[in-house]
Amino acid sequence: MESRNRGRRRGRTNGRKGLIFLDRPGFGQLGTKCIVKANHFLAELPEKDLNQYDVTITPEASSRAINRSIIAELVKTYKERQRDYKVAIKFVARANLHHLGQFLAGKCADGPKEVLQILDIILRELSSKRFYMVSASFIEAIPVTEFVAQLLGKDVLSRPLSDSDRIKVKKGLRGVKVEVTHRGDVRRKYRVSGITSQRTRELVFPVDDISTMKSVIEYFQEMYGFTIKYTHLPCLQIGNQKKANYLPMEACKIVEGQRYTKGLSERQITSFLKLTCQRPRDRENDILRTVQNNAYDQDPYAKEFGINISKKNGIRRGTSPSCSMLKYHETGKEKDCLPQVGQWDMMNKKMINGMTVSRWACINFSRSVQDSVARGLCNELAQMCQVSSMEFNPEPAIAIYNARPDQVEEALKHVYHACMNKQKGKELELLLAILPDNNGSLYSDLKRICETDYLANVWARNTVLLDALSYKIPLVSDIPTIIFGADVTHPKNGEETSPSIAVVVASQDWPEVTKYAGLVCAQAHRQELIQDLYKTWQDPVSGTMSGGMVRDLLVSFQKATGQKPQEWKHIACTVVDSKICHPTEFDFYLCSHAGIMGTSQPTHYHVLWDENNFTADGIQSLTNNLCYTYARFPPAYYAHLAAFRARFYVEPDVPEKGSGGQRVAGETCGVRPLPALKENVKRVMFYC
Numbered sequence: 186m187e188s189r190n191r192g193r194r195r196g197r198t199n200g201r202k203g204l205i206f207l208d209r210p211g212f213g214q215l216g217t218k219c220i221v222k223a224n225h226f227l228a229e230l231p232e233k234d235l236n237q238y239d240v241t242i243t244p245e246a247s248s249r250a251i252n253r254s255i256i257a258e259l260v261k262t263y264k265e266r267q268r269d270y271k272v273a274i275k276f277v278a279r280a281n282l283h284h285l286g287q288f289l290a291g292k293c294a295d296g297p298k299e300v301l302q303i304l305d306i307i308l309r310e311l312s313s314k315r316f317y318m319v320s321a322s323f324i325e326a327i328p329v330t331e332f333v334a335q336l337l338g339k340d341v342l343s344r345p346l347s348d349s350d351r352i353k354v355k356k357g358l359r360g361v362k363v364e365v366t367h368r369g370d371v372r373r374k375y376r377v378s379g380i381t382s383q384r385t386r387e388l389v390f391p392v393d394d395i396s397t398m399k400s401v402i403e404y405f406q407e408m409y410g411f412t413i414k415y416t417h418l419p420c421l422q423i424g425n426q427k428k429a430n431y432l433p434m435e436a437c438k439i440v441e442g443q444r445y446t447k448g449l450s451e452r453q454i455t456s457f458l459k460l461t462c463q464r465p466r467d468r469e470n471d472i473l474r475t476v477q478n479n480a481y482d483q484d485p486y487a488k489e490f491g492i493n494i495s496k497k498n499g500i501r502r503g504t505s506p507s508c509s510m511l512k513y514h515e516t517g518k519e520k521d522c523l524p525q526v527g528q529w530d531m532m533n534k535k536m537i538n539g540m541t542v543s544r545w546a547c548i549n550f551s552r553s554v555q556d557s558v559a560r561g562l563c564n565e566l567a568q569m570c571q572v573s574s575m576e577f578n579p580e581p582a583i584a585i586y587n588a589r590p591d592q593v594e595e596a597l598k599h600v601y602h603a604c605m606n607k608q609k610g611k612e613l614e615l616l617l618a619i620l621p622d623n624n625g626s627l628y629s630d631l632k633r634i635c636e637t638d639y640l641a642n643v644w645a646r647n648t649v650l651l652d653a654l655s656y657k658i659p660l661v662s663d664i665p666t667i668i669f670g671a672d673v674t675h676p677k678n679g680e681e682t683s684p685s686i687a688v689v690v691a692s693q694d695w696p697e698v699t700k701y702a703g704l705v706c707a708q709a710h711r712q713e714l715i716q717d718l719y720k721t722w723q724d725p726v727s728g729t730m731s732g733g734m735v736r737d738l739l740v741s742f743q744k745a746t747g748q749k750p751q752e753w754k755h756i757a758c759t760v761v762d763s764k765i766c767h768p769t770e771f772d773f774y775l776c777s778h779a780g781i782m783g784t785s786q787p788t789h790y791h792v793l794w795d796e797n798n799f800t801a802d803g804i805q806s807l808t809n810n811l812c813y814t815y816a817r818f819p820p821a822y823y824a825h826l827a828a829f830r831a832r833f834y835v836e837p838d839v840p841e842k843g844s845g846g847q848r849v850a851g852e853t854c855g856v857r858p859l860p861a862l863k864e865n866v867k868r869v870m871f872y873c
Contacts, residue, residue: 206793213504214504223765227499230304231492236279289768291769308494326439329435329437336357338452362439363438366438383419418433421433517574518533540576546585551621582603618631667692668692670690670701671821673688685707707831774790776788777813
């Protein structure tokens with residue numbers, strides 16, 4: 186790496202509260218030149234100005250849909266109605282396309298946002314009329330019985346729901362709009378407040394002031410001539426608890442176009458990932474097909490403004506820097522390894538610093554895994570560790586213990602105390618847990634109990650967590666260096682009272698920089714900026730921000746450490762830093778590893794601060810090297826993993842008693858602190 190002076194390289198002010206981004210110091214030159222395809226399409230723009238207008242509609246319309254209709258028809262749609270609308274159009278500004286050209290040529294630092302916004306509106310206009318746009322997951326407009334079957338993943342028409350099923354259905358349907366289907370053309374809509382605890386065949390209600398009771402089945406038959414078939418299912422509750430109305434599930438359908446704000450199930454997530462996991466050629470064909478279907482050459486709005494969009498995706502020049510040579514132990518058959526296409530294995534290699542595992546145990550929570558299979562798995566693990574230069578005791582501290590998934594805490598206590606008694610007070614170094622395929626909360630329960638409770642020394646992976654070092658890469662820095670990674674993760678949709686989790690990890694082992702200790706903390710719900718930033722740097726815990734948050738981060742870092750931070754981000758074996766990148770700022774795209782499935786997505790890195798005066802090749806090589814320093818990813822993603830793990834430590838909310846038992850979104854409540862991690866857990870990469 187080239188020698189660097191200690192001067193701080195500054196960039197231009199980007200207009201966001203005086204925040205300074207770095208100017209690009211040049212372009213990467215190292216490595217083999219290559220040609221890559223990008224999902225970017227060339228847009229030819231007219232050499233003329235675009236006018237911007239402010240539109241005011243009086244009286245104010247109740248929805249965006251009405252606004253669009255008014256603008257499209259200019260009162261024509263509503264001329265037969267009692268209310269007329271006045272549309273006032275006022276000239277605001279003229280957007281100069283020459284400014285955009287200057288920006289793309291690198292002659293000015295600020296991108297003309299107004300011009301880009303106008304172009305975006307023009308190109309989206311036709312699509313917005315063709316398609317119904319929902320910016321989040323939405324609920325399919327299907328019969329409620331079919332929705333319930335999909336939600337539970339089983340047939341619900343032939344057997345009643347269990348108590349746990351009923352809870353899931355109530356949570357999934359609460360707040361959802363449904364329309365009735367048993368009244369012919371009359372499709373009244375209602376919002377579901379819950380479901381009944383009784384089956385439909387058991388439900389009765391008063392029909393007059395003298396408390397004459399009638400069953401739901403009789404009422405629907407007499408009033409609508411509708412025969413309820415699935416009387417074993419509960420009814421939907423409409424209205425409040427005191428005056429609830431009942432609707433049979435089979436007589437209701439989900440209203441289309443509703444956002445789904447709750448978390449997706451594991452099955453839904455798996456299906457979604459399978460759908461999006463495409464090979465590069467298939468993904469490219471889908472993109473080209475979408476551009477073809479958009480037919481920009483026939484778009485009347487694009488034509489009117491003189492905009493032409495190419496039908497071919499862009500061909501861009503990139504570089505493939507040489508992958509770092511990985512160094513292994515001298516006693517192995519292979520002492521070093523050059524990754525091919527970002528991939529390598531441990532065959533014929535030994536770890537640089539193989540640790541010792543003397544006391545370990547195994548708990549089998551899966552009924553489908555027999556004892557002989559579990560023993561074979563443990564034996565193979567021990568043999569593999571020994572071959573890789575770890576001293577691994579082939580015999581467990583106690584025999585493999587079998588337990589049910591609902592006995593997590595009891596099983597852990599039994600194994601812990603049994604091992605302590607047999608090993609004369611010496612704690613376990615490794616605990617293996619065999620989980621069933623559908624383990625529900627078992628995994629999170631294991632992590633929460635083992636890492637924050639009495640099993641302070643028990644983890645579920647050996648190489649990372651036992652402080653071993655598999656390999657080394659060439660020197661990252663020639664001076665003592667700490668590399669930080671930080672992240673803030675937020676709860677799933679629908680979890681309105683759960684805190685956000687802030688995490689920082691920091692390297693401990695210069696010059697290798699392969700071991701990262703981490704600290705976690707809870708903060709206010711969906712708070713992007715890490716709270717008490719100066720305090721958390723002293724802990725030290727921090728976060729990396731972008732935009733206006735970066736200045737606060739830099740000031741707090743300087744207060745806590747007496748220095749200013751360097752912003753590291755990740756890199757790949759293929760780098761693109763021109764054409765599709767910012768014209769003047771220091772950014773690049775990097776794809777360091779080949780994905781196991783589908784198309785690998787390159788990461789976009791933007792250097793926010795640099796006191797080292799890195800060249801483009803220097804920062805790109807450093808980032809790429811960090812991707813190869815250990816089993817997973819560079820520091821920023823280590824922080825993400827730690828935050829994901831800390832989510833398991835959050836105790837689940839207990840529903841409040843009373844009507845609904847549900848808190849209002851955004852309700853102010855104190856942030857519950859996370860359980861404290863044991864000191865010996867903090868020092869290792871427990872989150873891997």
